[in-house]
Amino acid sequence: MSSIFNSVKKATSLEESAPKRKHVRNCIVYSWDHKDSKVFWDDLRRLPILNDEVQSFKALILIHKLLQEGHPVCLRDALRNINWIDSVGKIYGNTGDGIKGYGRLLREYVVFLLKKLNFHKMYKSFNGVFEYEDYISLQTVSDPNEGYEAILELMNLQDSIDDFQKLIFASISDNKRSECKISALVPLLTESYGIYKFVTSMLRALYKSSDSYEALQPLKARYAQQHSRLYEFYADCMAIRYLSSIVTVPKLKFDPPSIAEPNNDSSLNLPPIREKTPSPTVSSTPQPPSPEPQNSIFDAQKSRGFDDGADDNDIFPNVQSNFASIFTAPEPIQIQPIQPIQTVQPVIDQQQQYQLVASQQRIIDLESQLFSIQQRFQADQLMLQQYDSKVKDLESQLQLASDYSSKTNNDNSQLIANMNNQLSIWKKKYDSLAKLYSELREEHLKLLSQFKILQKKAASAQEIINKSNKLEKDLAAKNIELANLIKQRDAARVELSRVKNDNNNTRNNPTILSLDNEVNSLKEQLIEESDRSNQYLIEIHNYKDQIDALQNKLNSIDEQSLKSRLLEKEDDVLILQQSVDDTLNKLAELQDEHEIQLIAMVDEQLHKVGDIIDIVLSTAIENIRNEIFELDSPTPAKQISTPSYALSVLEKSSSSLNDFTTLFNDFLIDGANGDPSAIVISIYDFFNSISTVISTGKSIITLTNEKDLGQNLFDDYKYVGQVVIDFLESVKLSELRLLETEEDKADKVIDGNFSVNKAIKDLEDSLDKLTPKLKMPENLDELVDQKINDAVNSVIEGSKFLNKIIENPDKLKVSSVDIQVSKAILSSTIFLTDAISALLQAAARCQDEIASSGKYKSRNEFYKKNNKWTQGLISAANSVATSTSYLIKTADGLINNSNSFEELIVASNGVVSSTVQLVASSKVRIAQMSKSQDDLEQAGTKVNSASKALVNKVKSLLGSQEPKDNVDYSKFSGHQLKTTEMEQQIEILKLENALDNARKKLGQIRIYSYHDDSDEE
Structure with a gap:
C-alpha cells in the first residue's frame, strides 16, 4: 500500500461533499516529491470508485486538480490512462442520469478532461493551468497559421468549460449536498481564467505582428462572446457564498479589453507587449514613432537579443538623412514682376520663419531620438557587462568544480589502492590466525577430554565419600541398637539372679525355662550384630583407604594451573572468534550464491513455461486468423446461426476474456508459484469462444437485407478478430519481458482486455439491431x-x-x-x-x-x-x-x-x-x-x-x-472418351452454377424468412 493511498481514498469518499484540500494537496505534493504519478493512478484504480456516482465525480475533480497543480509528468501519465478516464463516463450509458443525478455530469466532465488532455498532447509547452511566459506567446505566434490554430483550440476548450459550468449550475440545488458539485467549479475557474489571459496575450501579439486585420476579425468576435460569457460565469460564482469563500473569483470589466492596442488594462495580469519607448530620463517632449517599424514582435525580440548594435546602425543614417533634408535650400519663390516689393517681402519673411520653426522642431525631435538611442545603447552595454561577469563567474565555478572533481577522483583512486593493500594484509593475517586457531582448537579439545576424565574421577570419589558417610550413619544406629540390647541383657541377668535366689528349688519351672530361652536368643542376636558391625567396620576402613588414595592422587595434580591454562585457551578462542565469524560470513556469501543460482534455475524454468504459453498463444492467433480468412472467403456458411445465438456466444467470449485476464495477471504476480496449466486452459477456452463468434458471422451477415448493414457487420467481425490477435500478440511473455515493472505488464494486459471488450461491445450493438425485440411479459x-x-x-x-x-x-x-x-x-x-x-x-x-x-x-x-x-x-x-x-x-x-x-x-x-x-x-x-x-x-x-x-x-x-452405370468405357475410342469427358465436365459446371444460384436464392429466402419470423415474434 502506497503512502498516498489513504489520501486518495479519503478524497474520493462516499460522502456527498467537496474533497478536502489537505487530501488533494497530499497527492499534488507527492507528485512533485517523487516526480511520478503512477502510484496515484494505481491506487485510484484499486479503489471501488466506479461503483458509486459520488466517488466517480470526486475522482474526476481530484484528477483535474492534479493535472493543474501537479508535476508535469502527471499530464503524460494521464494520457496513458485515458482509457480508464473514458470508462468513467460510460458507467450509466448515454442517457442514464444515475440514482443521485450525477450521470450526465460524469459524461460531460469526462468529455472536457479528454479534450484538455488532447490539447496538452498537441501543445506540450502549456502547463495544466495555462500559465504563460512571454516567449511562449511569441513562439506560438511566430508562425501566424500555427498561432491562429492554437488560439482556435484554446477557444474550443474555453467553450467546453462554459458548457460544463452551465450544466453544473443547472444541477445545483439549495441543500448542502450540492457542495460536491460546486467544488467542481474551482478548477474550472482557474482554468478558464488562465485560458482567457493566454488568448488575450496571443491575440494582441497577432494584431501586433499581422498586417491583415480582416483575417483576425472572426477571432476578435469570438473573443468578445467568450468575454461576455465569462463575465456572467464569474458573476454567478460570486453569488455563491460557499464558492467565493474558498476561492478568489476573478473580476472582469463589462466590455472586453481592446486587443488591437497595447495592454493598458490593469485588471489583467497579462504580459506587456514590448514597445519602442524612450528611457524615463528623457524629456517629456512627445516623441514620434520609430522610423523603421519591425515586421513582428518575434523579429523585434530576436534582433534586440542577438544584435543590439544593428538598430543603431539602421537609425543613424536616417537621422543624418533627416538633418540633410532640414538644411537643404528651399526652392526659390517665383515673384511676379507686376507685384510690388513691399507686398511680397512680408510673405517671404513669414515663410522663412515657418521653415525655421519647423527645422528647429525637427532638430529637437531628432536630438531626443538620438539621446534615447544612446541611452538604450548604454543600457545594452551595461547588460552585456553584467552577462560577461556572470559568464566569468560561471566559468570560474565550472573550473572549481572540475578541479574538485579531479581531486576527488585522485583521492578515491588513492583510497582504493590503500584499501587493496589493507585487504591483502588482512588476508595474510586471516590465514595465520586460521592456522593458529586450528592448532589451539586441537589442544583445547585434548585439555577438555583430560578435564572430563578428572571430573569423572572426582565424581567417583565423591560417591565413595557419600557411601562411607552412609555406612557411618548405619553403624551409629547399630551401636545404639546394640546398647539397647546390652541393657536388656543386663536387666534379664538381674531378673535371672533374682529368680534364682527366690526359687532355688523350682528350676524346672516353665517360666524359668522360657526366660532362659529368651536369654539365649538375645545372646545369639547380640553375636550376630557384633559380627555384622565388625564387617561394617572393615568395609569402612577399606573405603577410607580408597578415599585417601584418590585424595592423594587429586592433590598431586595442580588444579589451579590446569584452570589457568583452560582460561588462557578460552581467551585465545575468543580472539579467534572474529576469524570464525568471517568464515561464517563467507559461508553466507556462498549460500547467497547458491540461492542466486537457484533463482536463475527458477527463472530459466519460468522462461520455458513462458515459451510454452507463447506457443499456445501463437496457435490461438493462427486459428483466429484462419477463422477471419474463412469469414472473408466466398464459401457458404457451415451452419445456420441467429443474432440471438451470436449474442449468447459473445457474452461467453467476454466472460472467458475476463477469466483469462484475471488468471494471466495472477500468473504474472505469482511467478514461480503460479499455475501455467490454468493459463493454457483459459487461453483455449477464450480463443475457442472467439472462433465460434467469428464462424457465426458469415451466417448472420447473410441474414441482412441491407448492403451497408451487412458490410458494417463484416467490418465489426473482422475488427473483433484483429483486436483479439493484437491483444494475444501483446500479452506474449516475450513481449512483456521488455517492460520494466510488473505494474506496466499488468497495465498492458488490462488495456488489451479493455480494447477487446470494447470491440465486443460494438459488435453486440450491431447485432442488437438484428435481434427481434420480443414483447416481454412481467413473469x-x-x-x-x-x-x-x-x-x-x-x-x-x-x-x-x-x-x-x-x-x-x-x-x-x-x-x-x-x-x-x-x-x-x-x-x-x-x-x-x-x-x-x-x-x-x-x-x-x-x-x-x-x-x-x-x-x-x-x-x-x-x-x-x-x-x-x-x-x-x-x-x-x-x-x-x-x-x-x-x-x-x-x-x-x-x-x-x-x-x-x-x-x-x-x-x-x-x-x-x-x-x-x-x-x-x-x-x-x-x-x-x-x-x-x-x-x-x-x-x-x-x-x-x-x-x-x-x-x-x-x-x-x-x-x-441410384441407377448403376453399366457402360463399359473400355470399349470407347479415344475420341468418344474425350467427348464423354467434356460432356461430364459441362454437366458438372452446370450443376455447380445451379448450386451457386440455389445458395444465393437460399440466402435471400433466409433473409426474408428470418425477418418474417422476427415480426411474428
Whole structure:
C-alpha cells in the first residue's frame, strides 16, 4: 500500500461533499516529491470508485486538480490512462442520469478532461493551468497559421468549460449536498481564467505582428462572446457564498479589453507587449514613432537579443538623412514682376520663419531620438557587462568544480589502492590466525577430554565419600541398637539372679525355662550384630583407604594451573572468534550464491513455461486468423446461426476474456508459484469462444437485407478478430519481458482486455439491431418455462405420432420392401426425437440451476436482469420446436411419398443446428463442472449421434436406389472418351452454377424468412 493511498481514498469518499484540500494537496505534493504519478493512478484504480456516482465525480475533480497543480509528468501519465478516464463516463450509458443525478455530469466532465488532455498532447509547452511566459506567446505566434490554430483550440476548450459550468449550475440545488458539485467549479475557474489571459496575450501579439486585420476579425468576435460569457460565469460564482469563500473569483470589466492596442488594462495580469519607448530620463517632449517599424514582435525580440548594435546602425543614417533634408535650400519663390516689393517681402519673411520653426522642431525631435538611442545603447552595454561577469563567474565555478572533481577522483583512486593493500594484509593475517586457531582448537579439545576424565574421577570419589558417610550413619544406629540390647541383657541377668535366689528349688519351672530361652536368643542376636558391625567396620576402613588414595592422587595434580591454562585457551578462542565469524560470513556469501543460482534455475524454468504459453498463444492467433480468412472467403456458411445465438456466444467470449485476464495477471504476480496449466486452459477456452463468434458471422451477415448493414457487420467481425490477435500478440511473455515493472505488464494486459471488450461491445450493438425485440411479459420465468415445455410437448407428440405409424404399418400405401425401409427411417427419426426430448429436459434443469443460483431474489429478476440472454434462450427453444416439427412432418411425408430423402436430411441438419444454439445459450450462464452441464452436453452429443445415424441411413438408401452405370468405357475410342469427358465436365459446371444460384436464392429466402419470423415474434 502506497503512502498516498489513504489520501486518495479519503478524497474520493462516499460522502456527498467537496474533497478536502489537505487530501488533494497530499497527492499534488507527492507528485512533485517523487516526480511520478503512477502510484496515484494505481491506487485510484484499486479503489471501488466506479461503483458509486459520488466517488466517480470526486475522482474526476481530484484528477483535474492534479493535472493543474501537479508535476508535469502527471499530464503524460494521464494520457496513458485515458482509457480508464473514458470508462468513467460510460458507467450509466448515454442517457442514464444515475440514482443521485450525477450521470450526465460524469459524461460531460469526462468529455472536457479528454479534450484538455488532447490539447496538452498537441501543445506540450502549456502547463495544466495555462500559465504563460512571454516567449511562449511569441513562439506560438511566430508562425501566424500555427498561432491562429492554437488560439482556435484554446477557444474550443474555453467553450467546453462554459458548457460544463452551465450544466453544473443547472444541477445545483439549495441543500448542502450540492457542495460536491460546486467544488467542481474551482478548477474550472482557474482554468478558464488562465485560458482567457493566454488568448488575450496571443491575440494582441497577432494584431501586433499581422498586417491583415480582416483575417483576425472572426477571432476578435469570438473573443468578445467568450468575454461576455465569462463575465456572467464569474458573476454567478460570486453569488455563491460557499464558492467565493474558498476561492478568489476573478473580476472582469463589462466590455472586453481592446486587443488591437497595447495592454493598458490593469485588471489583467497579462504580459506587456514590448514597445519602442524612450528611457524615463528623457524629456517629456512627445516623441514620434520609430522610423523603421519591425515586421513582428518575434523579429523585434530576436534582433534586440542577438544584435543590439544593428538598430543603431539602421537609425543613424536616417537621422543624418533627416538633418540633410532640414538644411537643404528651399526652392526659390517665383515673384511676379507686376507685384510690388513691399507686398511680397512680408510673405517671404513669414515663410522663412515657418521653415525655421519647423527645422528647429525637427532638430529637437531628432536630438531626443538620438539621446534615447544612446541611452538604450548604454543600457545594452551595461547588460552585456553584467552577462560577461556572470559568464566569468560561471566559468570560474565550472573550473572549481572540475578541479574538485579531479581531486576527488585522485583521492578515491588513492583510497582504493590503500584499501587493496589493507585487504591483502588482512588476508595474510586471516590465514595465520586460521592456522593458529586450528592448532589451539586441537589442544583445547585434548585439555577438555583430560578435564572430563578428572571430573569423572572426582565424581567417583565423591560417591565413595557419600557411601562411607552412609555406612557411618548405619553403624551409629547399630551401636545404639546394640546398647539397647546390652541393657536388656543386663536387666534379664538381674531378673535371672533374682529368680534364682527366690526359687532355688523350682528350676524346672516353665517360666524359668522360657526366660532362659529368651536369654539365649538375645545372646545369639547380640553375636550376630557384633559380627555384622565388625564387617561394617572393615568395609569402612577399606573405603577410607580408597578415599585417601584418590585424595592423594587429586592433590598431586595442580588444579589451579590446569584452570589457568583452560582460561588462557578460552581467551585465545575468543580472539579467534572474529576469524570464525568471517568464515561464517563467507559461508553466507556462498549460500547467497547458491540461492542466486537457484533463482536463475527458477527463472530459466519460468522462461520455458513462458515459451510454452507463447506457443499456445501463437496457435490461438493462427486459428483466429484462419477463422477471419474463412469469414472473408466466398464459401457458404457451415451452419445456420441467429443474432440471438451470436449474442449468447459473445457474452461467453467476454466472460472467458475476463477469466483469462484475471488468471494471466495472477500468473504474472505469482511467478514461480503460479499455475501455467490454468493459463493454457483459459487461453483455449477464450480463443475457442472467439472462433465460434467469428464462424457465426458469415451466417448472420447473410441474414441482412441491407448492403451497408451487412458490410458494417463484416467490418465489426473482422475488427473483433484483429483486436483479439493484437491483444494475444501483446500479452506474449516475450513481449512483456521488455517492460520494466510488473505494474506496466499488468497495465498492458488490462488495456488489451479493455480494447477487446470494447470491440465486443460494438459488435453486440450491431447485432442488437438484428435481434427481434420480443414483447416481454412481467413473469419472464413463466414464459421461459412455457417455451421449453411447449418444445418438449411438441417433440413428445411427434414421437407418439411416429410410433403410431410404426405400430400400424397396414395403413401405409407402400410395398412390403418400402415398409421395411420406412420403419428403419421412422425408427431413426424416433430415436432422434427422443434424444431431442432428453436434451430439452436437460436444458430445463439447467435453467432451474442457473436462475436459482446467484445473488438474485427470484428467477424472474434473473431473467429480467439478463434480458438479451433470455431472448436468445427463448429464440433457441422456439427454433428447436419448429425444426423438430418440420422433421416429423418431413418423415411423414417421406413415408407417404410426398417428400424426398434430401428434405429429410435438411430437416435433420436443421434440428442439429437449433439444438447447438440451445446448448450454447444454456452453457453461457451455467457454472463450470456442474452435473447439469454434463447432462446437457451428453444430451447434445446424443442428438448429434442420432442425427448422423439418420443422415447415414438416408444416404445409404439413396445410394442403393441410384441407377448403376453399366457402360463399359473400355470399349470407347479415344475420341468418344474425350467427348464423354467434356460432356461430364459441362454437366458438372452446370450443376455447380445451379448450386451457386440455389445458395444465393437460399440466402435471400433466409433473409426474408428470418425477418418474417422476427415480426411474428
